[in-house]
Amino acid sequence: MFARGETIVQYVEKLAPKHYAVPDDRIGLQVGSVRKEVKRVLVALDVNAEVAEEAAALGAELIVAHHAPIYRPLKHLQTDTPSGALMASLLRHDIAVYVAHTNLDTADGGMNDWMAEALGLEGRGVLEEVHTDKLFKLVVFVPQEHAEAVRAALFGAGAGWIGNYSDCSFNVEGTGTFLPREGAEPFIGKPGKRESVAEVRIETVVPDSVRKAVVRAMLKAHPYEEVAYDLYPMDLKGRTFGLGRVGALPEPESLDEFAERVKQALQVPFVRVVGRGDRPIRKVAVLGGSGSRYIGHARFAGADVLVTGDIDYHTAQDAEAMGLAIVDPGHNAEKIMKPKLAEWLQLRLREQGYETEVIASRIDTEPFRLK
The missing domain is CATH 3.30.70.120 (Alpha-Beta Plaits)
Structure with missing residues (x-):
């Protein structure tokens, strides 16, 4: 017996209810229909042409993604453009796309808890209250x-x-x-x-x-x-419930040691670091995705360092001036959600006797490389 798409969505929303999302976030069903039997689910960070091809090759009828493929309003659906070609591919193969974004970030046992656990943080609390x-x-x-x-x-x-x-x-x-x-x-x-x-x-x-x-x-x-x-x-x-987590390391370590911890735990090829390498780190704030506007929250929470992506030049200077170190593993560090959500969803479906298979995407959607 295979689960229907509506049932799979209900399980995802049990972990990450829609009302946990920040206002105007693009979540929920974006492409296709979930009113069908689903034999395979692909869990992905992003939905691009390669991920769509992967889903089609696997015979997946549903993609559960973290980042919305339709984030900015579509003005047209021309199939000779990258976005139009992506939509055409998904529709041609009858692949639905469901998005859990800031609701998964906020959820207890969701994105930010997975990142905090990977870093070994203890006594975790919420960085910014959402709900x-x-x-x-x-x-x-x-x-x-x-x-x-x-x-x-x-x-x-x-x-x-x-x-x-x-x-x-x-x-x-x-x-x-x-x-x-x-x-x-x-x-x-x-x-x-x-x-x-x-x-x-x-x-x-x-x-x-x-x-x-x-x-x-x-x-x-x-x-x-x-x-x-x-x-x-x-x-x-x-x-x-809220965005980000604040917790403590079991033992203090230097910023350079901690940066290596982040690189290994989140499986990223490099990190950008703001602060002296020998600075002692004990209290840590972590926020998946783009966290530039949360440096004040992290400092107010007493964090020695903020782990987040997409830090710009001036934000880095502001953090340095206020005494907050930063380790930036990039936005793609959120790929930790692929195996974690796939495992969570597979377990729930198996408990109910469903044969639906949940697969974590193998496509690396990191757009940056070091030269």
Whole structure:
């Protein structure tokens, strides 16, 4: 059994929900249709002519990419231009392209966490907040003998987290009353007769990001035909998601030693470095892609160095003046997402019994070389 494209997209959006993206980012389905069976998925950093050819040769019906092939508005679709020829190739081979960009950067366990893990950073936090989960209090009334099953369903769907504590709830025993009317099919009692039942009031915290899933799980586990429950918005902040990560090295090392660490960990042929080579480095900020405008965020977070791509001359001077070192591995360092996302997606599909194969692109889309 092969997964349909819509199912694969749902898994990607479970890791990287669309609302995690920064405003006006070009994400989502850009080319073709996902309303079809998919035997092979190609995970790519960029979508260019070579990647399209690779997908066609593999028989992939879907490309999941990090960078959008349609980023600037298309004024025409002339097939004798590079962009037009690319679109024509994708459509000719019926290859859909789905993009997860800043939502994958922001996601917990996504791009910036993969880069931070590769660098060995500990005690990681967010560099710039993009999204904070709203919190709700869910209250549901359950017959005593079914309370544990409903609690397990709530916790399994993501409810009950307070900081680093899971399965948090408050439970009060009491008596529930109801009178089933004509046409009702009550789990307990008979129509026309008022019933009194020993029940448990279960209270738990629910993040907005999993609210619908939690309610569905609760309703499925609850024995009643009509479930009595309430959802109250809370004036408390939930988990914060954002761009970049800030963490610490296990032990301090010199900037030159750290630059070599970056080169090896992110598998890039060279890095550009701003700062004295013997400068001690302990606290590190990392942001995949183009991070020129985040040097102030990194300095404010107390980072000794910022690892990011596309640093220009004047930004490098500004960073040096404010005492922030920089290691620039280039934008293409984000290629770390290819094997990571392919592995994550393949595991989820296998868990559900799908035979769909997920392949990391082998095409190197780095446009620069040293001479």
